[in-house]
C-alpha cells in the first residue's frame with residue numbers, strides 16, 4: 001500500500017494531510033500525484049467522493065512552492081463548473097496549503113468584481129474560477145493568463161452538460177502552450193475525448209472504479225405512482241414525498257431531495273416548508289449568499305432537507321447524508337449514480353428512494369440497464385391516503401341518476417378497498433410486463449380525457465361497453481384546487 005510520504009509531496013503538505021486525518025492516499029491520489037509532480041499532464045477519470053480534489057490540489061501546492069506570484073498573472077488555474085464546486089476546491093486548497101504562504105483568489109459569480117480584482121492585482125498563486133466568470137475578468141483586461149503553469153479542469157463532463165466546453169477551449173488557448181494540464185471527468189464522452197486529444201500532451205491516464213452503485217451500504221427502492229388524475233399529479237406527488245419522509249422516521253437524519261427542474265426544486269421546498277418540514281432549496285438561480293448559507297446549514301446539521309437540482313448538487317462534498325429522494329427519476333441515467341452516491345458514503349448506511357410516475361418509466365429502465373440491476377419496488381406509503389383522497393371527491397353527487405352504482409364498482413381496480421371513481425381506476429399504474437412504447441401511447445390516450453370505453457391500461461372496461469357516459473368526461477376538479485396547486 002502506497003503512503004503519502006512515498007508520493008513525493010512537500011513535507012508542509014504532508015503535515016497538513018496528517019492534520020486532516022488522512023492516513024493513506026485514495027487510488028486516484030496514488031495514481032495522479034506522482035505523474036503530476038513530474039510535470040506530466042494527467043487525465044483522471046474519477047467521480048466526486050474518490051478524493052480527486054486532493055489529487056490535483058496536493059501536487060499543485062508542492063509544485064507552486066518553488067516560485068513566487070506576480071501581479072495579475074496567476075501561476076495556476078482551476079476551472080470548476082459551478083460556484084459551489086469552485087468554493088469547495090478553494091476550501092480544500094486552504095486546508096492543504098495552511099503551512100505555506102501560497103495565495104489564492106476565487107472568481108465566481110455573486111462575489112463583487114472589485115474584491116476579486118484587488119486580489120488578482122496583488123498577484124495570486126492559484127486562481128479558482130468558473131469559466132464564465134474567468135472570461136469576464138479576462139475581457140475586462142484585469143487578468144493575464146500567460147503566466148499559467150498549471151491548469152486544472154475539474155468535472156469536465158458537467159462542463160459539457162452545462163455548455164461550457166467552448167469557454168474551456170478558449171481558456172486553454174489563452175494559457176501558454178507549455179502549461180501542465182490536469183484534467184478530470186467522471187465519464188469520457190466523445191466531446192471530452194476530443195478536447196483532451198487537442199489540449200493534453202501524452203497524459204498519464206488514471207481511471208478509478210466508479211463508486212459501486214449497488215454498494216451494500218445503499219438501500220435502494222422505487223415507488224411507482226400514478227396520479228388519480230393527471231392534473232393532480234404534482235400535488236399528489238408532493239403528498240407522496242411527505243409520506244415517504246415520514247415513513248423513514250428517526251432513521252432519516254438528513255436528506256437531499258433531487259428534482260429534475262429548478263422550478264420544481266422551488267415548489268417542492270416551499271411545499272415542504274408549508275407543511276412544517278425543515279427544508280430549503282438550492283439551484284443555480286438563487287443568489288450566491290443564499291446558496292452558501294443553505295449549504296453551510298445543511299453541512300452543519302441545522303438544515304434537515306436539501307432540495308436540489310443536479311447541477312447545483314454536483315460535486316458538493318456533504319459527508320453524512322442518510323437519505324436521498326429522487327422526486328423525479330433523472331433523465332440521464334448517470335445522474336442517478338451521482339445522486340445516490342451522496343448517501344452510504346464511507347461505509348455509512350444510506351437509503352435512496354425514487355418516485356417513478358408512468359412518464360418516467362423509460363428513464364428508470366435506462367438506469368436499471370446502466371447499473372445492471374433491478375431496483376427493488378417498494379410499496380407506496382400513500383395507499384390508504386390515496387384512497388381517502390379519491391373518496392373525498394364529489395363523484396357520487398355528479399353521477400347522473402341513470403348510472404347505477406354497480407357499474408362504477410365494476411370498473412374499480414380489484415384491490416381497491418373503497419369505492420374509487422371510474423377515472424381514477426383508469427389511471428392505475430401500468431403493469432410491469434407492458435412495453436414502454438405501449439404505455440406512453442396509453443398515457444397519451446388517457447390524457448385526452450375520453451377513453452373510448454377503454455381503461456387506461458388498454459383493457460376493456462367491464463360493464464360500460466363502448467359507451468362513454470358524459471359525466472365521465474367532465475372534470476371533477478373544483479376551482480379552488482387549481483389555486484392550491486400552485487400554492488401548495
Ligand code: AMP
Pocket residue numbers: 021022023024025026029047048049050051052053054315317
Ligand atoms: P473529493 O472526491 O475530492 O470530493 O473528496 C471526497 C472526500 O474525501 C472529501 O471530504 C475529502 O476530504 C476526503 N478525502 C480526500 N482524500 C482522502 C484520503 N486520502 N483519506 C481520507 N479522506 C480523504
